[in-house]
Amino acid sequence: MDTSETEESNVGPRTLRRGLQLLQTLQSGPDEGLTITALSRETGLQRPTIYRLLAALQDSGFAHQVAGSKRYSANRPVASASIITTDRRVQIALPVMRKLAQQTGDAVFLVVREGYESVSLWREIGPYPVQILATYAGKRQPLGVGSGGMALLAKLDDATVEEIVNHNADSLEQYGGMTAREMRQLVNNTRSRGYSVVGNYAVRGALGVGCALCDTQGVPILSISATAITDRMPVARQKEIARLISQGLAAIAGKF
Known part of the structure; x- marks a missing residue:
């Protein structure tokens, strides 16, 4: 199999795993949220990656920036x-x-x-x-x-x-x-x-x-x-x- 094709096919799953890892970290974090620095320390992800993933999570309604701060937190799911x-x-x-x-x-x-x-x-x-x-x-x-x-x-x-x-x-x-x-x-x-x-x-x-x-x-x-x-x-x-x-x-x- 072509190496470039294999690498490309792995991009999606890798991004998904990182996004889920970030979301789980937010969900288990304190109510006041976590800073980018704290998220990087907890997940091992680089800051640019965290910013990109956070943008996707916020756009999809899974996370938000805590008002008046530079912290981020997971949104509570809507039950019904x-x-x-x-x-x-x-x-x-x-x-x-x-x-x-x-x-x-x-x-x-x-x-x-x-x-x-x-x-x-x-x-x-x-x-x-x-x-x-x-x-x-x-x-x-x-x-x-x-x-x-x-x-x-x-x-x-x-x-x-x-x-x-x-x-x-x-x-x-x-x-x-x-x-x-x-x-x-x-x-x-x-x-x-x-x-x-x-x-x-x-x-x-x-x-x-x-x-x-x-x-x-x-x-x-x-x-x-x-x-x-x-x-x-x-x-x-x-x-x-x-x-x-x-x-x-x-x-x-x-x-x-």
Whole structure:
């Protein structure tokens, strides 16, 4: 057998073994997470390899960066849909999300902020044949890289926005090559427009529209967004979807 063919066939299994080793180390680690240095010491893997594997684990929803730190931790598995729906925010938003999914035909997402990250709590899938399932319950990503997270980020004060963007700057490139400068421009665009429009960052060929619900002090509580293939999102439809989301959020505003 050709040696190069044998080496190539071993790359996949070796990467998988390393990824599983890293995940097991995270799962058995402390609740406050582990640093890159600690992960390298525990696994024997080189730092560049750990960064690559962590990026894949985070993108797949198996791990996350602990907010406000340089530590990483494994995500807790979601046991069942019934457990997720015990979250009061999901219970309140679910009827609105289901209606929006039917109205738009597209996938609808419920997102909240946790520190420097956005966390998806729920998604509803619409009837259109092609769905963009940009995220799923439990997935974390830097606040602002998706339309739901951007809707939340834009509602925060300037100092907090700057703190979050600076903190996440090094990881933004993983999301379609986004930069801190582009993130700041998206914040300004969202504030001017009144709703977020984010495309081709977290998921290529996709565009999402999101709106945030705030409390009486103007602090964002949650956001709802809808995502579809870019061809289904001309400007007129973006505005219509934003209007529908805003109506849905207004209907549940007094329940929090």
